[in-house]
Amino acid sequence: MIINNILTSWYSVNKRDLPWRRTTNPYFIWLSEIILQQTKIEQGLPYYEAFVTKYPSVFDLANASESEVLKLWQGLGYYSRARNLHASAKYIVAELDGVFPNNYKDLLKLKGVGDYTASAIASFCFDEVCAVVDGNVYRVLSRYFGIDTPINTSQGNKEFKALAQKLISPKNPGEFNQAIMEFGARQCKPSNPDCTVCPLQDGCMALQKNSISDLPVKLKSLKPKTKHFNFIVFIFNEGETIIEKREGKGIWQNLYQFPLIETETSTSFDTMHSLLEKHELIPSSNYDLTLYNEEAIVHKLSHQHLHTKFWIVAIDSLASKGVSVDIIKDYPVPVLLSNFIEEFNF
DNA sequence: AAGTCGGGGGC
């Protein structure tokens, strides 16, 4: 039996009942695929339910504000996904009359939709013969065919895409794509897969060569950089504080935060005092400074380790308008801050 | 081609 048939028959028995598998509405499929990028199903599922409930159509999503969308996305990470999702919804409503693109080529034009997502939507919703290549597919194919080309190179990308495209059947492209991904997620797992019950064990090159744990090959990623974040938590006017929108390029774009002072090294009380002396928001030196956490909180991201201190500044007046601490929960903030806000309890 | 973008969980 060819690999396609083995995978699809395995899938018919082992597939999970997931909400986006009960529909071929491209709007819902698109939502699920964006949410699931670099995200495990268990983590993405509640977000999918929340988005479908709050935005049952692309018009509802387009009519929302970006902050509102980011708020619903809060905690999921990779926030450019939410910004692009919202921008694409507005594009579909404004330019396409709310009609979802119905082919790979047009789907690719949507912000945040790359080769994988366009292939997924095109095959699931419109039966287009486009093979998906996600982390699962890389793993299954590299092992079964014994391919050691690093997957995070353009070489590997091209090679595995071509191979998957060769294996997919025009008969059932969507089902094959779902099958190979589900198979990678549940049978051909990253670590300690149970190859004794694997329906592909006969032809699997990696099993034959005892190289399951060596595949797929991936080039090493860089070491995360350490940064030192000092958040200034102002308290004034009986229950007000200051929050700002993060502008610019880096992490957490368009999310909100307390005024941030980034330093080269861990910051002492003395250093913080002198930094606050020349702070634009502070008109006088009449304030009370306390450090919320003696030990820096280390928030670990893929490329940065954020050593974070929360400095509490009680002050009489400020050179800026504040917000009531009661409504900061309505703003989208990074997990690092929502954890603090919950714990601090103002 | 390499770097950037989150957060959670497995081992």
Add this chain to the structure above:
DNA sequence: GCCCCAGACTT
């Protein structure tokens, strides 16, 4: 501590 996750975008 390191790796992975229904990847895409920027430089």
